[in-house]
Amino acid sequence: MEHKRITVFLAIIWGVVAILPLFFGSTNFIMHILIMCLIWSVVASCWDLIMGFAGIFSFGQVAFFVIGSYSSAIISARLGVPPVFSVFIAGIFTAGLGVLVGLPCLKLKGAYIALVTFAVHMILEPVLKGDIGRALGTGGARGILTIAPMNIFGYTFTSSDPIPYFYLLFLVAVVCSVIILMVIKSHWGTAFLALKDAEEFASCLGVSAFKYKLMVFALTSFLTGMIGGFYAHYVGMLSTRMLGIDLFVTLMIILVIGGVGKFPGAVIGAFITIAVNEMLSPLGSYRPIILGGLVVVLVLALPDGITGLFEKMFSEKKQGLSH
DSSP: OOHHHHHHHHHHHHHHHHTHHHHHTTOHHHHHHHHHHHHHHHHHHHHHIIIIISOOOOOOHHHHHHHHHHHHHHHHHHHOOOHHHHHHHHHHHHHHHHHHHHHHHTTOOTHHHHHHHHHHHHHHHHHHHSHHHHHHTOOGGGOBOOOOOOEETTEEOOTTSHHHHHHHHHHHHHHHHHHHHHHHHSHHHHHHHHHHHHHHHHHHTTOOHHHHHHHHHHHHHHHHHHHHHHHHHHHOOBOGGGGSHHHHHHHHHHHHHHOTTOTTHHHHHHHHHHHHHHHTGGGTTHHHHHHHHHHHHHHHHOTTHHHHHHHHHHHHHHHHHHO
16 A cells, blocks of 8 residues: 555544444443453554564563563652653663564564564563562563552543543554654665565565564564553453463454555554454353354454455555546
8 A cells, every 4th residue: 555545544444433423432342342442452563564564473562561560550659750750761672672572573574473472472472480480570460460550740540530531542453553654664664574575585685683583572562562562551450361362363363354564554453453343242251152152253354354355455446437
């Protein structure tokens, strides 16, 4: 999709999302779903940037989200830092860890990077539950049960009044989307695609794989960790259950529905997936079966996701007009 078209498409999406509280603001449950959609749209967009555009098969996105969540909660509680600042500090800390994880991945490709990053995911739970985690303030297996709510200029955001929190996270999600869009449109995005499609040839042209891979690890880890901090201060409690397979699968479904490497498909995928997932919650154990079936159908019917379908429709319309 052309950059100008992506910008217009993204503006339309966020314009529609911005007015949703006018229709659903009186229903806290729906507002909660919309807030979760905003949070996961950022996480999924970051994963799409690193995997769909940069071609790095990182499976550590949920781990970075959890690290950001715990970091912001601990920094706020232990050091007395206001949540509005702790979320950004947590993002910087997560970015540092992202770079450390990215360093050994520089000499690896494909499935090996996936294994290394997923190992971070696997290691994180015992660390948070163990003696080291308890010493840091993770609460061990019990988790963190009380987290200070977000407070800006004396106003406290609470989950009982979700509309202000929705617009706060809406602003954060829009800013994150704009940053990702600017990266895609810049020489960074060109370098990512070059390294993804032909790394050896790109390296011969002077494109530094070391530089750009570390940059994408740092940027996506920062944004993911920061939104993880906002999540922690919104829900008010954390546990290692977040590292279960459910969130990981949910993220994969978001990318499949939206289209991998089809930004802003991850944003659309997040709203569809999270909304459907919540509506299917009364079905209990049947929910993952239905979601799994939905993914199979979508992969067969829409291999490039919903965004790919829009691209195809637009190109066909353009060809029809030209004839």
